[in-house]
Amino acid sequence: MPNSISQVQPPLEFIPPAYNPLVMQGCQQILPWWLRFRTSISHVQAENVETLAELFHQFQNQKIRFLLAFRHPNSDDPYCLGQLIWKLVPQAARAKGIPLKFPVHSHFIYDRGIPLWAGAGVGWLYSQLGGTPIVRGKIDRLGLRSARNLFANSQFPIAAAPEGATNGHNEIVSPLEPGIAQMSFWCVEDLLKAGRTEKVLIVPIGIQYRYVEPPWQPLEKLLTQLEIDCGLPELDSSNNATFTPEITVSTDPNHNFQYMRLIRLGSYLLEVMEQFYTRFYHQNFISKTADASSLQIPGCKADRAVTEKVFTARLKALLDVALLVAEEYFNLKPKGSLIDRCRRLEQAGWDYIYREDIKNIAALSPLERGLADRLAEEASLRMWHMRLVESFVSVTGRYVQEKLTAERLAETTLLLWDVLTRIKGGNPFGRPKLGKQQVQMTVGEPISVSDRWDGYQTSRRLAVAELTQDLQSALEAMIKS
Numbered sequence: 001m002p003n004s005i006s007q008v009q010p011p012l013e014f015i016p017p018a019y020n021p022l023v024m025q026g027c028q029q030i031l032p033w034w035l036r037f038r039t040s041i042s043h044v045q046a047e048n049v050e051t052l053a054e055l056f057h058q059f060q061n062q063k064i065r066f067l068l069a070f071r072h073p074n075s076d077d078p079y080c081l082g083q084l085i086w087k088l089v090p091q092a093a094r095a096k097g098i099p100l101k102f103p104v105h106s107h108f109i110y111d112r113g114i115p116l117w118a119g120a121g122v123g124w125l126y127s128q129l130g131g132t133p134i135v136r137g138k139i140d141r142l143g144l145r146s147a148r149n150l151f152a153n154s155q156f157p158i159a160a161a162p163e164g165a166t167n168g169h170n171e172i173v174s175p176l177e178p179g180i181a182q183m184s185f186w187c188v189e190d191l192l193k194a195g196r197t198e199k200v201l202i203v204p205i206g207i208q209y210r211y212v213e214p215p216w217q218p219l220e221k222l223l224t225q226l227e228i229d230c231g232l233p234e235l236d237s238s239n240n241a242t243f244t245p246e247i248t249v250s251t252d253p254n255h256n257f258q259y260m261r262l263i264r265l266g267s268y269l270l271e272v273m274e275q276f277y278t279r280f281y282h283q284n285f286i287s288k289t290a291d292a293s294s295l296q297i298p299g300c301k302a303d304r305a306v307t308e309k310v311f312t313a314r315l316k317a318l319l320d321v322a323l324l325v326a327e328e329y330f331n332l333k334p335k336g337s338l339i340d341r342c343r344r345l346e347q348a349g350w351d352y353i354y355r356e357d358i359k360n361i362a363a364l365s366p367l368e369r370g371l372a373d374r375l376a377e378e379a380s381l382r383m384w385h386m387r388l389v390e391s392f393v394s395v396t397g398r399y400v401q402e403k404l405t406a407e408r409l410a411e412t413t414l415l416l417w418d419v420l421t422r423i424k425g426g427n428p429f430g431r432p433k434l435g436k437q438q439v440q441m442t443v444g445e446p447i448s449v450s451d452r453w454d455g456y457q458t459s460r461r462l463a464v465a466e467l468t469q470d471l472q473s474a475l476e477a478m479i480k481s
Contacts, residue, residue, distance in 0.1 A: 019130035072161035137347025204444030206478030214406035352379035
């Protein structure tokens with residue numbers, strides 16, 4: 001949610017899937033125009049599409065059930081998935097002589113929070129396209145029941161992003177959440193109970209974005225704007241002291257210069273946020289690395305490995321402290337990964353804002369309404385710390401350093417833009433466009449869940465963990481450098 005909430009809201013209602021073929025056909029017609037004029041995508045291409053076409057054929061003949069587990073690096077991913085299913089799969093089927101019944105479509109699982117910031121119209125549209133929502137921060141029994149039913153019984157397969165959210169990186173797969181694996185085993189169980197013989201599969205789908213032309217000039221402008229926002233003085237690219245052999249990562253001096261600017265921005269933002277939480281939230285940062293001054297630019301003499309270690313340790317401490325500030329307010333104990341903690345904080349905030357214990361907001365007395373509003377407003381403000389972590393959690397000290405490309409530099413710079421935009425109170429969903437991109441999708445080899453049923457009966461936890469790890473490996477293997 002980009003904007004703060006100042007008033008109590010009614011409970012979040014479940015948005016039931018209500019597939020409407022007319023709406024789907026309308027979206028099919030609009031999609032090419034949308035891709036061209038409302039995104040940076042110039043074209044979408046895919047590998048191994050004939051495999052997916054054959055899977056749709058088997059699905060339609062009641063031989064298999066499958067879930068499309070797609071990578072989620074970008075908010076434009078759903079449009080790419082639509083292009084794959086609605087256009088590329090039918091094309092491949094015709095080329096290979098694979099008979100398909102129309103429409104070729106897929107249900108999908110989406111975060112219930114999306115309609116909160118994107119608008120109620122998006123919730124309606126997702127419902128009409130056959131989407132089913134899930135609340136991420138709790139055991140959403142109604143949402144899980146809906147997704148489980150669609151997976152086992154619908155006329156279409158179902159799609160979901162096992163990473164749970166976008167991570168902003170084309171060459172890093174975030175740790176997968178176990179829900180996809182668990183839901184797949186449930187599908188096997190439901191089919192067996194019904195005496196059905198379909199085989200259950202998970203189909204990994206890779207998605208990568210590449211700029212048609214390296215966006216060095218737009219990147220320079222964006223870095224300049226971020227430096228202005230931070231109040232940093234302009235760097236002089238002609239100053240040789242800026243570059244040192246220890247942290248030079250490219251043979252192109254200009255590329256190294258932009259990298260140095262990114263390092264300086266990240267270091268400065270870390271320092272300011274450390275001071276912010278120390279002074280105003282009384283948090284203590286325990287230093288676990290070398291002197292942070294080693295990150296100062298120009299004249300940095302730090303070893304590359306030490307620089308990465310310092311940055312990573314400081315960033316981890318900052319994200320931990322930001323979550324602690326929110327967790328202390330909601331009386332939550334830190335538990336699990338940063339993403340796990342974010343999900344619990346999101347749900348705690350929603351519990352204070354979308355009040356299930358209030359049956360009729362209009363019937364509240366002015367006193368009760370005022371207190372409910374203040375509680376919702378403060379919860380929304382406290383959730384800001386969690387949103388900040390969501391924007392920053394994918395930043396890594398080694399990603400650009402390992403391979404200085406326009407793509408990697410752009411991804412990390414845009415993540416810093418997300419953070420600064422949230423701090424300024426702006427809308428982080430209005431990201432700047434740095435140039436046209438081409439999308440490479442890859443259909444991976446299906447993973448049989450049915451073949452793992454015996455292992456699941458022996459140890460459910462182990463079977464879910466192994467399936468999740470195998471899916472992680474499959475998605476990582478599809479990343480092209």
